[in-house]
Amino acid sequence: MxxxxxxxxxxxxxxxxxxxxxxxxxxxxxxxxxxxxxxxxxxxxxxxxxxxxxxxxxxxxxxxxxxxxxxxxxxxxxxxxxxxxxxxxxxxxxxxxxxxxxxxxxxxxxxxxxxxxxxxxxxxxxxxxxxxxxxxxxxxxxxxxxxxxxxxxxxxxxxxxxxxxxxxxxxxxxxxxxxxxxxxxxxxxxxxxxxxxxxxxxxxxxxxxxxxxxxDHAQGRMATRLVAEFETHSSGWFWQTNSDGAVTYLTDKVARELDAPDAPAIGAPLSRLFRMDSALPETERTLAFHLSSRIAFSNYSVRPASRAKLERWWSMSGRPIFDEDGIFIGFVGSGSD
Structure with missing residues (x-):
């Protein structure tokens, strides 16, 4: 040949x-x-x-x-x-x-x-x-x-x-x-x-x-518009943390309620912003436990951790996320009134 x-x-x-x-x-x-x-x-x-x-x-x-x-x-x-x-x-x-x-x-x-x-x-x-x-x-x-x-x-x-x-x-x-x-x-x-x-x-x-x-950029722009539309015209909201548990994203309407003059919500540990209702049997584990153990949770009742904040409750869900190499990079989740 x-x-x-x-x-x-x-x-x-x-x-x-x-x-x-x-x-x-x-x-x-x-x-x-x-x-x-x-x-x-x-x-x-x-x-x-x-x-x-x-x-x-x-x-x-x-x-x-x-x-x-x-x-x-x-x-x-x-x-x-x-x-x-x-x-x-x-x-x-x-x-x-x-x-x-x-x-x-x-x-x-x-x-x-x-x-x-x-x-x-x-x-x-x-x-x-x-x-x-x-x-x-x-x-x-x-x-x-x-x-x-x-x-x-x-x-x-x-x-x-x-x-x-x-x-x-x-x-x-x-x-x-x-x-x-x-x-x-x-x-x-x-x-x-x-x-x-x-x-x-x-x-x-x-x-x-x-x-x-x-x-990816085009899809990201589309996803951003859809998320913004959802956050603006519904009672739902989204959140995300890094691997240390610090908040990297939080829907603006919720962030404004949780912001403090000397402690903005973005960058604060998630467990310091929200507190679970420990009286309910399905929420006996604290939010910090879920974050440290990297365990997903769903439809947990939470309220602002600070007693000085408005007394209100949200339903909150979250799951751990990993990169393509299997390395833990944080939590992502959603919530609703």
Whole structure:
């Protein structure tokens, strides 16, 4: 059986899948735009450190070349430093300063992708220049510096998927220009294919997560409206606590009755706000017992725990809730007059 391997097709499909990050679309969701904003903020936070390392690396190689009287190495390293300084500063300006703040998100992603490719080409050129140094500790230090700058830069670019691929493409093109078509270029192409495939899968995963967040957000808005409608036009109300038993949500009309000038209901322990009617046989257990034992209760008669509050009774129910890992996160319940 013959197996057809089509790496160029895989690259084309993967780049097409990520093209949405590079070009605006009338159908893209607000969730996707928020994802791009978050990615660009992460890049803006780490890029100054990557830029510092990227400029320091060629300066170290240039210093070594000057010490060894290798003028060609020194000039090549200084040229790499200039390219990295200009391109890195331009990207920093795009992300954090001036009029570029108002640029469309896709324009910023395209700029990060282009300048990531330029930075990769400059650093690989620096690595080739370091290879001309005399064997010894100085050349080893130059190799380590150049490789370290590459690693720091790709980590900084990683949040922006397209920029990561731009970095890999810049390395591949520079490798082809320097070494021509050969085994080195073939290995580089395979590695770029692997990077693209993994980035493509991450992009699909992130896109699916964005779609799910959009759906959850829409459902959450609908649920909020329905709850507000129910609370406003009925005698029912809702409550929720955290794992410590402190109230995190309480319907406003009930919270106003339980609020004290120096002790608001939200944030107070539930057992300090309500007291069960211990005279009834089904409520011999206290509310604190149910909360500490994580036992559900239903239709228990409760009243405000403070005797200074209005003498009134509610029917109250609640159950413990757990997250997807089975960890207890609090109680949720309802009540009615």
């Amino acid at each position: 013959r197996i057809h391997v089509t790496p160029f097709r895989a690259l084309r499909v993967a780049f097409a899948a990520l093209w949405i990050d590079l070009s605006p679309s009338a159908t893209e969701s607000e969730g996707h735009r928020n994802t791009l904003r978050r990615q660009l903020r992460q890049l803006a936070a780490t890029w100054p450190f990557a830029l510092f390392v990227a400029i320091a690396a060629p300066l170290q190689v240039a210093w070594t070349g000057w010490q060894e009287s290798l003028t060609g190495v020194m000039i090549a390293a200084l040229a790499c430093a200039a390219v990295l300084a200009v391109s890195g500063t331009l990207l920093l300006h795009t992300l954090r300063h001036g009029r570029a703040r108002g640029w469309p998100l896709h324009a910023k992603v395209r700029m990060a992708t282009l300048l990531g490719a330029v930075g990769a080409a400059a650093l690989l050129g620096l690595l080739f220049a370091a290879g001309q140094l005399a064997p010894g500790p100085a050349r080893l230090a130059s190799f380590v510096t150049a490789f370290g700058a590459m690693i720091v830069m790709v980590i900084a670019l990683y949040p922006v998927r397209a920029a990561t691929l731009g970095f890999g493409l810049g390395l591949l093109v520079t490798l082809g220009v320097h070494g021509g078509i050969g085994i080195g270029l073939g290995i580089g192409l395979v590695l770029l294919l692997a990077l693209t495939s993994s980035t493509y899968r991450l992009a699909l995963f992130e896109r699916s997560a964005v779609a799910q967040r959009d759906l």
